[in-house]
Amino acid sequence: MSFDNKKLLAVKDLATTFHTAGGDLPAVGGVSFDMESNQTIGIVGESGSGKTVLSRTIMGLQQRTNVTVTGSVLLSGFEMVGASEDEKRERWGTEVAMIFQDPMTSLNPVMKVGKQIDETLRVRLGMSKADAKARAIELLELVGIPSPQYRYDAYPGQLSGGMRQRVVIAISLACSPKLLLADEPTTGLDVTIQAQILNLLEELKERLEMSVILVTHDLGVVATRTSRIIVMYAGRIVEIGSTREVFAHHRMPYTRALLESSPKVSNASHTRLTTIPGRPPNLLKLTQGCSFAPRCSYATEKCHVDRPELEAADEPGHMFACWNPLPKTRRTVKK
């Protein structure tokens, strides 16, 4: 396998700017990372950190006139930034597919779920009506929907949230994509269903040899399921590294704050969760310095005026952006 084939996705200096009435809004800026085949990486951050925008930008779904995307997204060697809708459409579904956040809104309410899987197969893979139906039922079975022949004719409104998300997954898998972008795939679901869906995704990834980008605000979700983690804040990567490394040796104070604010089973009962003071910044009013500085207890004068770039930590591939990183000792935060 050549080096180029191994690199499924190469993102370089990606920036997404919305031009709003209130001024230019840099939703994503200076994002660079690579991804190899058969990998699962997690993108984590609070709501408003730009992770949803990032995933949609990688997918190339932005096309509104008031959006500017710069930088580069190489998907299996094809440049998605600046590609025409037709060129992107060829890759959507087959190269890269997406699972949307809310299964309540991402399925067409007036179309039978079976038809929604069918049409992808027929339009993209040129299957016959009968073949497509058979395959759609197979897919429904694959994502763990009981009595799929019967569910084929159901409307989304007749299914529960978890079922709907399974249907969404079935749709996104229809054309066997190489890369699956899962944008908060479990936020809209009950806690008990969340684990089922995540386990399903993990299992399917192994079975179908896909790569997955899992976007979430929940560190617990990425801890066991990803090999690499990207921590985002205010549209930028603030820390990136192997999952083990980021959990054990994170250097950025924001990563720690994020870790400390998520509940863990190992905690004694009634343990108080730490909260991150303040709110994510208003992206319209970003300062020169580190955007986390106003909420950071380690912030110095320098943090407020000068933005830190990503710098390498000890382990290869682990990088962080901070002027006052946490010491290199092993942390006690448990997965």
Add this chain to the structure above:
Amino acid sequence: MSNFPQFNVLEEAILVEKPEKKEPLGVLFWICVGWIGLNIVGAIFANVLPIENPLFQNYSLVNAGPSLHHLFGTDDLGRDIFSRVVYGSRVSLSVGAGAMLIGFGVGAPLGMLAAFRRGRFDAILTNVMYVLLAFPAIIATIAILSFWTPRTLFKIIVVIGIASVPLVYRVIRTATLSVATKDFIVAAKVQGATDRRILLRELMPNIAPIAISFLLIGVATVIALEGALAFLGLSVNPPTPSWGNMINESRTILQMNPWLVIFPSAALCLFLLCLNFIGDRLRHHFDVTEVKL
């Protein structure tokens, strides 16, 4: 190139304060208000204004085109079209105002109360109103007006007014419901505010923008309806001029005197356009989107 209107990631994914700016009303809005005002003044003071008697027949000047003396020309009986258009606005305006007064006078309090009280009162009333709404109101209006002779302005106002009640009821009820379930109303209830106070102080101001823009559209619809009825000869009897019956009178002499059609039509359309425009601007201004009008 493709260009779909895009999804709203912006608001969801990025925390930006939504600008609470109200859309300005614009100059055209005030021009429309002015035009409506001018029509109202003209209708009220028609007999004081220095214009010709609309019933005076000058047989020496029949079907004349516009001139300095007769701004809009004269009709087939030599009557001054300008003064007939001015007097004709009286019928349209009184039907518009009168019918909506009845419609809102009955429909609005009922709608508010039903939405506020809920329960059985609401259930019964709403079902009755929905049955009435399914009734083709226009046909009913034509039917009643054709049997309830002789036709007077008062009867026309009453019939159209009553026919509009179910519609007003539905709009106001839906609007009130959308406000009444909001937290600040619940809070007021919990604090022990009297029903009367909640209805008048909390609900009223919040549904007023919806009510006003619907009122304007209602007035426009009613005026257009009266015009059509007059055109069919089912409104006030000639020789009393109204915009609709002027157009009716002209239809047999289209060839000879197109002015007789053009001026009352223009007066009617311009008036309706102004009303619709004002209503539309107000809806944008107050951001009335929760209730479908």
Add this chain to the structure above:
Amino acid sequence: MLRYVLRRIVMLIAICFIISVGSFYLIHLLPGNITTVIEGPGASPENQAKLYKLLGLNKPIYQQYFVWIGNVLRGNLGTSFISQTSVASTIRAALPIDLEIMFLSQILAFATAIPIAMRSARKPDGWLDRTFSAGSFTLLSVPTFIVIVLMVLFISVKLGVPHTGPSSYVSFSQDWIGNLESLALPAVALAIGSFVVYYRVLRSDLIATLQEEFITMARSKGLSQRRIMWRHAFRPSSVALLGAAGVNIGGLLASGFVVQYLLNIPGLGYTLISAINMSDYLLVQGIVLVVSVGVVLINFIFDFIINIVDPRISRE
């Protein structure tokens, strides 16, 4: 679904009952002795006896209703004292003309409103959208009776286009091309009014639908834009369109009356207005009853179609 349909049928029966009571009572709005008013002072005793039998006038009023509705259900709407023909047969002769005008106008309105609204919604604030939005807003303020008068003024009178003026109606069985020619103007006039409504409703609903996440989802499946517009956006939005069409029917009929009145087309509207002018009350009553029930039935059918298009409604 079944429960929903049953509920609608109960409602339908209730409305038809109210319509029948209303139509029945219309006659009693007339001042003075009913037989004299309806049949004129010189009516023959034989005709008077017939009317007495039809309306059951010697009985108490609630029994009169049952006598009358019994006759109506057997298809007996009485006999016009002016033309001496049965009301039912007059209506049967006139009704197809109304249906034809409505059918033609709706075909025209949908055939223009749907594609233009789709294009408009794809590029809101583009030149096409701006033009049609402003144009349709202006046309919203022009009542159909004015549209038709102005069309007659400019097209038949000024331009002198043949077969468009008043009294040029040709029946379908006589000459179907001539029939279509003579109904072109009415159909276009009514279509304009409907177009404005359909275009505006569909455009704004489509714009809202296109913002939905499932549209982005459909794009991410790699479907063509055409397919997304028709299969994913149009279908949910067509519910609003069908709703508007159902509501529009009553107004459309009334506009049809106006058109027939102006152009002397012998449909129900023309027949109704002349009956009113000649005080032919039984004919008026019959037309009102038939038309009202017809509107309610059409609304019922539209409701039913909406239900099939959008399965969410009956499940609410």
